[in-house]
Amino acid sequence: MSTFFQIIGIAVVSIIVLLILAYYGFKFYLRIKLGKHLAKALEHGQLAQPARLHLESIAAQDIDDAEFHELVSQCQKLDFNTIGYYLIPEIDQTSIYAATNASRDITIVIYSHIIGCFFDVVATSKDKLNVTYSTAPAGDGLDHPPGEEKHFLPAETTLAEALHLLEQRTAGIRTAFPGDFVSFFEDAYAKEMDWRLDRGMTAEEVKNMAAKQGAHYSDEQIEAAIEQQNYQFSIELDTLVIDTFLDSGQVTAKQWNNYQDGTLIIHKKSPLADLQETLAWYVDELETRNMLLPIIDKAENCWQLMDELNPLLPSSHRFELIGSLDSPVPARLFYNRHY
Secondary structure, eight states: HHHHHHHHHHHHHHHHHHHHHHHHHHHHHHHHHHHHHHHHHHHSSSSSSSSOOOOOOEEGOOOHHHHHHHHHHHHHTTTTTEEEEEEESSSTTEEEEEEEEEETTTTEEEEEEEEEEEEEEEETTTTSSEEEOOTTOOTTTTTOOTEEEEEOOTTOOHHHHHHHHHHHHHHTTEOOSSSSSSHHHHHHHHHHHHHHHHHHOHHHHHHHHHHHOOOOOHHHHHHHHHHHHHHHHHHHOOOOOHHHHHHTTTHHHHHHHHHHHGGEEEEOOOOOHHHHHHHHHHHHTTHHHHHHHHHHHHSSHHHHHHHHGGGGGGGGGGEEEEEESSSSSSSOOOTTTTT
């Protein structure tokens, strides 16, 4: 089972995209069209969208949210047993409650977030299809990884109504929840975000999301929103690549202390324009800059740029390949003491 662990990531990503659109559109118009949840997010500012998250066990009284506790009460009246209350420190003002009914093979997760409260009801089928019914705002319109089926319901949908829909959809095919909630939550969120970071945001997704909110944007506005969101994904990937690289053991801690200030990270989603600007600055004082700058300008991707430029640099200024990764995305890490 994994799908409900991923809804918070979908909700945050989708709302961030809509907020980016708000920046390129009209904020007042969006306040009217997008409702109270997104109006809160608009006022809050940039939302975190971490590549990894962790759950910290907390007490029910640590969550100051009446709407959240009302949903928890509804859940418990439906004969669901509490798994726990948790804080997600990586995502702004976010806590969750998890409960399960083992005899029905269904799990419920309730979220308290800056954008408001919402819930997921979840089941996994015997053929490993994860089915979720959720009241998460703005999630409809985004694509999902293979093996995931997500249905987004109106905010006023009750838990009982969502459960009825889930039980109808998965009658006779549900299977048991596999084990420890916290580990599965964290691992499944990481899996979903790796897929999203690797894939990026598409124009079709942004158009779908805007259309479902009754908003319309020009191709230029949509392209700008995609560019900004994918740039945010690239930054998250830089951090994730470094963490994965250090965990891989390709360098020692002592070596990394020497490398980190001069490390250049290139991965599948690295913006070519940023690398071109960086390397143009780097070669500007070299005697061979007139030969090197056209190579930088004409590059079609980051891999090609490094493969063609690096051998032509003076030996003292070449970038040393210190490691590479295949996942979460193909990546290379270079070191240069002059960088």
